[in-house]
Amino acid sequence: MSTVFKALADPTRRHILQMLKTRPMGAGEIADHFPISKSTLSAHFAMLREAGLVGSEKSGKNVTYWLNATVLEEALLAFASALDLNLTPGRAGGTPAPKPAERRS
């Protein structure tokens, strides 16, 4: 739970998650949106992966990332439930992005 909230505590990491909500994206494509060094961005990706919030697939020199929306939803719901918060499962907005494997099938 701590790793999830720690991952969410940074605006760049939340921005990355928001970019990935519509579709999987390559690391380079994501990097184009942020005026930060490659190593800093890699550290952000590492934290998001460690928290299980994104999945990744390497293909040659390229790494593709996608949002693990279910992991994020389940973490937030578990926390909300522990605190008796007013949150329940239910579709709030659009349709989550499919993973690359699902798109190919």
Added chain:
Amino acid sequence: MSTVFKALADPTRRHILQMLKTRPMGAGEIADHFPISKSTLSAHFAMLREAGLVGSEKSGKNVTYWLNATVLEEALLAFASALDLNLTPGRAGGTPAPKPAERRS
């Protein structure tokens, strides 16, 4: 948003919020549950207050804290909505603790 998630990233702070979900508590009563120094605990309270997740009232030497459940719910819902997550408002569990002022009326 960052201050909320930063506040939630620590297990002691999440534990404090969980203790406060049933009723407001004094700082001393909360401190009895944690084998940490008074200054460390004060820093935790300060972060929770800064994030708006707890309210506090000083009476003489005592400080009483309560959970601002609505602030927490609204922050999580705003984040969930930005990411099109599967979370909507809805009572997940029990009844939130009343604030001291509401209990006295």
